[in-house]
Amino acid sequence: MSVIISLYCICAVLLTVYGINCHVLTRVFRTRYLARQENDRRFISEYYGGRSPADGMAHVAGRLPVVTTQLPIFNERNVAERLIDAVAAFRYPAGKHEIQVLDDSTDETRDMVARKVADLRSRGVDIRHITRRVRTGFKAGALREGLAQARGEFTAIFDADFVPPPDFLLRAIPHFLAKPELGFVQGRWGHLNRGESLVTRLQSIGINGHFMIEQSARNSAGWFLNFNGTAGIFRNRAILDAGNWQDDTLTEDMDLSYRIQLAGWHGHYLVDLVAPAEIPCNINDFKSQQFRWAKGSTQTAIKLLPRIMASGASPIAKIQAILHLTHYAVHPLMLYLALMAGPVLLSGELRLAPIVFFCFGWVLLASCSGPSRMYFAAERSLSSNLLKTLMLLPAMIGFGCGLAINNSRAVFEAVIGRKSGFIRTPKKGGGRRLYAAAKSRLFFLELLVGLWCLAGTVIYFSARHYLVGHFLFAYAAGFLCIGSLSWLHGRRS
Secondary structure (H helix, E strand, O other): OHHHHHHHHHHHHHHHHHHHHHHHHHHHHHHHHHHHHHHHHHHHHHHOOOOOHHHHHHHHOOOOOOEEEEEEEOOOOOOHHHHHHHHHOOOOOOOOEEEEEEEOOOOOHHHHHHHHHHHHHHOOOOEEEEEOOOOOOHHHHHHHHHHHHOOOOEEEEOOOOEOOOOOHHHHHHHHHHHOOOEEEEEEEEEEOOHHHOHHHHHHHHHHHHHHHHHHHHHHHHOOOOOOOOOOEEEEHHHHHHOOOOOOOOOOHHHHHHHHHHHOOOEEEEEEEEEEEEOOOOOHHHHHHHHHHHHHHHHHHHHHHHHHHHHOOOOHHHHHHHHHHHOHHHHHHHHHHHHHHHHHHHHHOOOOOOHHHHHHHHHHHHHHHHHHHHHHHHHHHHOOOOHHHHHHHHHHHHHHHHHOHHHHHHHHHHHHOOOOOOOOOOOOOOOOOOOOOOOOOOHHHHHHHHHHHHHHHHHHHHHOOOHHHHHHHHHHHHHHHHHHHHHHHHHHHO
């Protein structure tokens, strides 16, 4: 039992570190965000002579380089044409924008895309339909093959569910021209269907927290910045210098962006450069996406952390890289605490002096409030309805807790080296829903653990341990809600 209690305390301490780091990131964001944002706005305004990028394009057309936009697609019938139309509408000097549709589809999407590409080519759009017989390397393999055929000096990338604005390139490319050391630029994700359901609203809050707070803070502090797989642009020379796209992790985007920075290049995040995207409305699709991100992030951590520790980065940058790449480790930590809370109390071996318990309570509250503070700060910066945000924060806590089993499985698979394919997130688009994530029986375990945590809540409240009891109740509510939604959405799909 002493081993269980020791591990319980270690997990609690590690979770506290991750939670307090949310306060650190929020603090960095609040102190540096506005100045960096204003500098970026001023630079673009000056570059185009005080005009908007679209109006000032003709005056700088000779300076703008050739850009290739890559659109990796796999069985995206519902959204492929929407994406291609949006990118074909980009404002950029004639003859300097090439579009590659990297189509690995095995269904009717391929014929649909072929017709769309042929139509656009007949209207003078420089667009190519690149297909492969074998989906080697999944998305990373498609991007790598497209890069070998690209004529652009820079490469923009958009996933199938995005609808980027027409001036995306005009607002991003000048930063590369002003900074020869810049390897990639990341834009912010917007939301096409935020208000569709409670699931999409909660996801949007989480995404906003990452892009408004975490990415802004890392960028302004000069720490390692990650590319988010889409809505960004690379300098092709930086990609090749870092070893090109590699498919040994499920987050090839994070892997490449870190390798680019380790090779001496820099990343830059543009908070005002927004590309709206579709959020998964089915909880099982979302869990599938989270599984890929959790497993891929852990794989990237195992792959790159030794190189990061041996690099010349500052100590704080290395610490932040560790916390960033291992962020999904919070889920197995949370799961262990949820499972062991009841046995630890019933063992009667864990006794804390009043002053120690008081300090423990304050530290616990400080760490657990970190994510909520980060989400609230992000919504406030985006001028969202703060009352609605406050009302949704308790649901956000339960939402995060409920994903612990799904994401813990992903982390463990990465640690033991178990391989799995790249499962893209199904997109609904404007039509009927044709795709769905593979059905999983994991919801049975989520419901079972939820009931276990509910029993633990009763035990803790009965013993008048209200502090821990409330956290156990959040776990119980999260697991039961996620498990129930997974079952319900699985029946509908």
